[in-house]
Amino acid sequence: MGTRGASSAEHFLRAGYAVIFFHREESLKPFSRKFVNLFADIEVIDGKAICTAPGITEAVTEQHKYKDDLCMVPFVTIDDYLHLLEKLCALLANHGRLALLYLAAAVSDFYISQDKMPTHKIQSSDGDLNLSLSVVPKKLGSVISSLVPEAFTISFKLETDESILIKKARGALEKYGHELVIGNVLQMRKRKVVFVELAAAEPIELSDNEVNAGVEIETRIVEELVKKHSVFIENH
Amino acid sequence: MGTRGASSAEHFLRAGYAVIFFHREESLKPFSRKFVNLFADIEVIDGKAICTAPGITEAVTEQHKYKDDLCMVPFVTIDDYLHLLEKLCALLANHGRLALLYLAAAVSDFYISQDKMPTHKIQSSDGDLNLSLSVVPKKLGSVISSLVPEAFTISFKLETDESILIKKARGALEKYGHELVIGNVLQMRKRKVVFVELAAAEPIELSDNEVNAGVEIETRIVEELVKKHSVFIENH
Numbered sequence: 142m143g144t145r146g147a148s149s150a151e152h153f154l155r156a157g158y159a160v161i162f163f164h165r166e167e168s169l170k171p172f173s174r175k176f177v178n179l180f181a182d183i184e185v186i187d188g189k190a191i192c193t194a195p196g197i198t199e200a201v202t203e204q205h206k207y208k209d210d211l212c213m214v215p216f217v218t219i220d221d222y223l224h225l226l227e228k229l230c231a232l233l234a235n236h237g238r239l240a241l242l243y244l245a246a247a248v249s250d251f252y253i254s255q256d257k258m259p260t261h262k263i264q265s266s267d268g269d270l271n272l273s274l275s276v277v278p279k280k281l282g283s284v285i286s287s288l289v290p291e292a293f294t295i296s297f298k299l300e301t302d303e304s305i306l307i308k309k310a311r312g313a314l315e316k317y318g319h320e321l322v323i324g325n326v327l328q329m330r331k332r333k334v335v336f337v338e339l340a341a342a343e344p345i346e347l348s349d350n351e352v353n354a355g356v357e358i359e360t361r362i363v364e365e366l367v368k369k370h371s372v373f374i375e376n377h
Numbered sequence: 378m379g380t381r382g383a384s385s386a387e388h389f390l391r392a393g394y395a396v397i398f399f400h401r402e403e404s405l406k407p408f409s410r411k412f413v414n415l416f417a418d419i420e421v422i423d424g425k426a427i428c429t430a431p432g433i434t435e436a437v438t439e440q441h442k443y444k445d446d447l448c449m450v451p452f453v454t455i456d457d458y459l460h461l462l463e464k465l466c467a468l469l470a471n472h473g474r475l476a477l478l479y480l481a482a483a484v485s486d487f488y489i490s491q492d493k494m495p496t497h498k499i500q501s502s503d504g505d506l507n508l509s510l511s512v513v514p515k516k517l518g519s520v521i522s523s524l525v526p527e528a529f530t531i532s533f534k535l536e537t538d539e540s541i542l543i544k545k546a547r548g549a550l551e552k553y554g555h556e557l558v559i560g561n562v563l564q565m566r567k568r569k570v571v572f573v574e575l576a577a578a579e580p581i582e583l584s585d586n587e588v589n590a591g592v593e594i595e596t597r598i599v600e601e602l603v604k605k606h607s608v609f610i611e612n613h
Binding site for chain 1: 408409412415416417419420421424425426427428429430433434436437438441486487496497498499501504505506507508509510511512513535536537538563
């Protein structure tokens, strides 16, 4: 899957402008994410299966409109993800500052390496279980600095404790040398984020009216990023 | 969700014959389980969203046919599951040997109890992670023997190591005092299972021709169980 995804992404990149969207195989995806249980909304009328979910015709039409611009690349394991990221960054390199990396995938913090996996099912009759998980190697920094040092790179930092968010976000900026961390707090993530740079922290927040009207914070994030990326390109 | 599910199940039970189907909220479900990504199969034709997935009209029609017999009860946590099981068993009790419990839900073997949960996100900067998981209390035996001692009760035992399967299955029969364990081996589970009783172990296996023709082993399992349940009722 990974390899096929990467060739497809390569094709898209060579063909011109494209959004390449890495996603966990089972994650919610653009356009379809509000339609996770469509089977319940299908009625058979005159022998045809008609989907009656509100908004479905608009979502399918919208997806169709962008099908030549959006390349979906699925991954399963952390190794797949890092391999794909490296491959795509190599292809993006000659786009210089025009390239934008939006690293929103929540890559696991911990994992159990293949050589520590048991061969057989763990028996509950053996009593309580102690699991040792290793920290996932932080390869982001080397990928960015060696492959796409000129790109506009955005990563995410999610915390549950708001008091450490800005500090952790700045720590990532210092470690990886990229442009921006979008910080969010689990409980508030659908209505508030903070754009963290080394010298500034700018909150983006929806008003009650916007929340009630169904405005999504992602729309606001993307608008802001388009502006910031334009400034970033011009400043060079 | 749990409480609403239980009231609905209670209504179905009082209304007469019913299949009550406990399932994890996110599990594949009867009828819809082959249609997990329907969004990709929807085309907008003349302003209508038409689903073109092969077999969809048949599956929706089939589900509709059974909608008054099948009660779906979702659960999320192991506590929800055990609570629902207890509540439903209490309602089933006066059906005596006519009741059949088919305990196919893969309930977790291990868990982290609420009081051991961290308040905040675990930081990967603190290094490797050691997790201590407790064995889930085995309440099955007490539920069966105290609430539905007369019911025909079937549980499942999945192993990856075939050599311990029969022994583990008999261990469960001795511990819980129920009628049958359906044993399966992970790698072979779609074509072979073993019906394990204290005095017998009877394999149910699909032939190559059946596998190629798309026969599913669940069909065979249900046919066998209907026969065994009839004998069980008559023998009383």
